[in-house]
Amino acid sequence: MIEDIIHVLILAGLIVTAYLAVKLRDLLAAAVVLGVFSFLLSLEFYILQAPDVAIAEAGIGAGLTTAIFVIAVKKTARWEVEE
Amino acid sequence: MRNIAMIAVFAILLSFFMYIALNPADFGYSGEGLNFGHPRFTDMDDYFIHNAQNQTASNNVVTSIVFDYRGFDTLGEATVLFTAVLGVGLGLRMLRGDEDDE
């Protein structure tokens, strides 16, 4: 029972962060939100009894993906402009 | 006009995916569709679970699958990673001139 509630809450958090990553105009903030999405996804893998995948997602999503996005944003433009 | 067409395509895709995710009857083998917690087609996995510890002497079944039973997938993955590093290096090296190397 309580496990199901935890499950539903994490899935709700996943949907909220995915919506926010698409919506935000600030690309750096979108990268931060993508990091939060990756953390929640790793917790979901943990609960679904897949510790190997959880370690891989933790190691890559926690550090490397955000780092690569920040470097790319630094070398291009930060704001997404649309007229 | 184009946007309206795209929105229509999106609506069709969304309803199709939702139908698959919600309806457990019409998709799948012998009248059972997706059902969370009760997977179908488990023969191969049963074989791996029962035999992995004797055949490869490894506790972790996932590792024995990745490196032993399905090693060709890992070989392909290593090749993809090698190609990606090569692509990043060659592509960004076209920007030579604004920051020298070595």
Added chain:
Amino acid sequence: MMSKIVRTQANFLYPLILIFGFYIVMHGHLTPGGGFQGGAVIATGIALVVVAYGYEKIKRWIKKTHLTAAEGIGLLCFIITAFIGIGTSFFYNFLANSGLIFGESIPYGINPGYLNTAGTLPIMNLAVGIEVLGGLGAIILYMMAYGREVSE
């Protein structure tokens, strides 16, 4: 270059991250982990040092050519280990239960101590770990190296 506190702490944390990554790589057949995960952890350690010191200082200590060479060596070791068992089939685990190095059989139960098991799997883990750390670290260094920074 970041502040003095971050640099000193990064000096302290870098060997810790490396030894933990190699622990994950070596125990891939007993606990969750393996070549991919350990390589990703070590590559994140390289990213930590890069961000703490800045690329201008770090390019004298960590060379891109070393990392790409590590990637090639790892891939080569992986393919050679797969080729040795070609008498039966490609990717045949010829060392398992044979009594040679890594050749003991494994009992049930939680056992982080029986490292000497599982045949060719630890060798392949080490090879893939070296390959992944070389590849991801080289990606980080390449992206830091080229392309002038664009002001807002």
Added chain:
Amino acid sequence: MLVDYVIWIFLGIGLTFNTLGVIGLLRFPDVYTRLHAATKATTFGSIFTSLAVVVLSFWKYLAVQYTAGLSMGVHTIIAIMCLLLTNPVGAHAIARAAHRSGVKPKVAVVDRLEEVGK
């Protein structure tokens, strides 16, 4: 059982401080005060909830002969040490970067760093 009471007390303390930290994160007015609440309170609370796990696993190892208890407790202690090493550095980096990027304290009676200049 004594161990149960100890574990409940540790869990209660940890959860209380974590809740207070998140409330402070939602309630305080600017970045620096939010950092106060977020860093200190959540680190302290997480250490206490992890200490409960340490107590349980060592008790299982000594009393019930649960052999995995030793590695579980030692690994949890290592996780606590890693938290203590990495958390204050992250907080310091955020505070320094925020001050350099122009986010000034909203309510402040004195700001010596601003007077020094860059």
Added chain:
Amino acid sequence: MIDVWLLASLVFVILILLAIARVVAGPTLADRVVALDTINTLMVAVMIILSVVYSEAIYVDIAIVYALLSFVATLYIARYMEGGI
């Protein structure tokens, strides 16, 4: 006995969702990064507690990976905000 640990993890997940509210609302980038740091710490704690729920000692490794690596992302964003990568 198990119920206590499950209840504690439920409280932790609710706290993580409250911290996500700060990510949604945060006016500047620094606020979002503070919320990210808070979520990291809470995530380590909830993973350690869930390893007791599943009674698997080896799951604690994932928490160590998080505790060691998750501040690298924070450092990158802080470095961007200072100017210069």
Added chain:
Amino acid sequence: MLAFIVTTMFAFVAYLALTAGSGDILGLWSMEEIVAGIFLSVLVGAISRNYLCRSRNYRMLNPIRWLLFIAYLIGPFFIAMARANLDVAYRVITGKIRPGIVKIDPDLKTDFGVTFLANSITLTPGTLSVDVDEENNLYVHWINIPEGDEKMAVAPIEKVCSSFPKWARRVAE
């Protein structure tokens, strides 16, 4: 060479801590783990020997300093941390704050000492280290400045961090 040996020993101790409870040697470790640990520690020492001992300062090899460090960690540091959290809890509930950034001069010389002091300050009552300059002066964000203290150019060090500079000097210098 000394840097390589020190880094190798550090990595080996960390590896032994990670694999405790695996065999029979001393009741804790097995033979394979120790062989693999020596191999991996030499590898790590060869890679990262220039990082751990960057300042060429081997003062921390003295074991008395480590005993002092542990004593500090479970003695005054833990008490100060508990007080810090009660203080933050009070501020969260009531909302009474009077913040500001002040400058202190702890008079420390080595980088390790400054790092030690700054991390201690960040985790203890009402203070948060914001910046450090070349003369090792710290700029501290203080959540509740007492009346009158904001006039002084350099804040009184006993009020900001009670006895931490003394401990930092004792451990690190």
Added chain:
Amino acid sequence: MIFNLPFITVVIVIMFGLYAMVFRRNLIKVVIGLDLVESAVNLFLVSLGYVKGGVAPIYTNAPSTDMVLPTPQALTLTSIVIGVATTAMLLSFCILIYRYYGTLDTRKARRLRE
């Protein structure tokens, strides 16, 4: 009680990613959408192999075989590393495009080419 909720989440996240890839004109936003789709597919694979009440596929206790299916986890493991490699490659192409055209907007870049 929990009725296919992970699959519904997968569908919604894939829809968000496709929206970002089709309607947004910034190239980095397109890469973010691609990353979302990849993560959703990983979640789909892992939740496809979940058995109710199963344990992780690692022999830690007595020889019980009530385990989660291991093959989808192995495939997901491969997929994650490929995902980060392709993300890095696409972002390096974004840097190249920005240096040559001065913009990341797809329509402007297309107009500048002629």
